[in-house]
Amino acid sequence: MIDSRAIVDPGARIAPDVEVGPFSIIGPDVEIGAGTVIGPHVVVRGPTRIGEHNRIFQFASVGEECQDKKYRGEPTRLEIGDHNVIREGVTIHRGTVQDQGLTKIGSHNLLMAYAHVAHDCMVGDHIILANNTALAGHVHVDDHAILGGFTLVHQFCRIGAHVMCGTGTVVLKDIPAYLMASGNTAKPHGLNLExxxxxxxxxxxxxxxxxxxxxxxxxxxxxxxxxxxxxxxxxxxxxxxxxxxxxxxxxxxxxx
Incomplete structure (x- = not known):
């Protein structure tokens, strides 16, 4: 199930049925649960835990060191739940000791191509981050939120449950649960009734x-x-x- 051209560190803990595509690199301190499929040219660095039945597409970078200039190589973590789809070119960074030292993504999420999840983000369940959506550090996104393509979220912002953001939304303040929001900067446009x-x-x-x-x-x-x-x-x-x-x-x- 692991392509001969992949590089898997002996310290990685991988379930027997996990698939790893050619030219992917799985580092030490990485745990990958049953039924997960890692495509070609994927890099997974640890400490990272990936749950069961996830699918990670080519050129994704998962569990890399964060881009925070305060980061000094501390052993922070990334945790990913079950049944997530992480598409091409997605980047997900580990946390920092200035927060909880943890970036966390729940279950049943879709991260479309080139989405970015920065350090210390907390992403819930059943969430869609459309293409090129970028979450800055310490952002919280609650369950069932949908962020349209090219949505940009400032650090420390909170996106409530069931929120829908339109394409190109720039979020500089918190968005309460249930709202529809769009614009630069984001403004409320009623409830996400549908x-x-x-x-x-x-x-x-x-x-x-x-x-x-x-x-x-x-x-x-x-x-x-x-x-x-x-x-x-x-x-x-x-x-x-x-x-x-x-x-x-x-x-x-x-x-x-």
Whole structure:
């Protein structure tokens, strides 16, 4: 299952059925789970753990040292979950000791060609990073977010669950859960209603979320004032909690 032209360090821990294509390099301190396919000309450096049933296409660079100038060779880590597709030319860097020393990607994600995930990013599950999307260091992306091609996300920004960003979006502040955003710089353009319907959100929940969106983005309230109005709505609508939590978790301010 490992091509004779690949270079695999003896210290790598690779499940018996893992495929490694020609001219790929697997370094020490790398663990690769069952059913994963590594294409040709892929470089995987460690410490890196890759889960099961992932597919990594040619010319991807996974687990390389980060580009942060503060990095001094510390043994930081990269963890990748299961059932991810990592396309051509994707770059994923390990973390830094200035954060948790960890870059983490969840499961069931699609990273399209030439996407970049920088040091200390936390990427959840069921996420799409379209072609040439770039996440700077310390970015958090929550489950089911979709970032359109050429989206650029500034360091330390947070992208909430179920967010959809249009092509060429430049993100300099946090995007709360459920929003559609686009532009340079990113502005809110309503809720990602079609995505929420496809994921089973009820009409009642969507009505409440629309009301919450208008409270935050249409009524010219401060964020604190808006949150005071949203809190009484939480008991009757559990789906509202991720939206409120993403507002409270913001450290850079939210897009408005």
């Amino acid at each position: 995505g929420l319907r496809r994921r089973g959100f009820s009409p009642e929940a969507l009505r409440t979320l629309r009301q919450a969106y208008k409270t935050v983005f249409r009524q010219k309230l401060t964020l604190e004032q808006a949150l005071e109005r949203l809190d009484p709505m939480l008991p009757s609508c559990p789906e509202l909690k991720p939206f409120v939590d993403s507002l409270r978790a913001s450290t850079r301010g939210i897009i408005r």
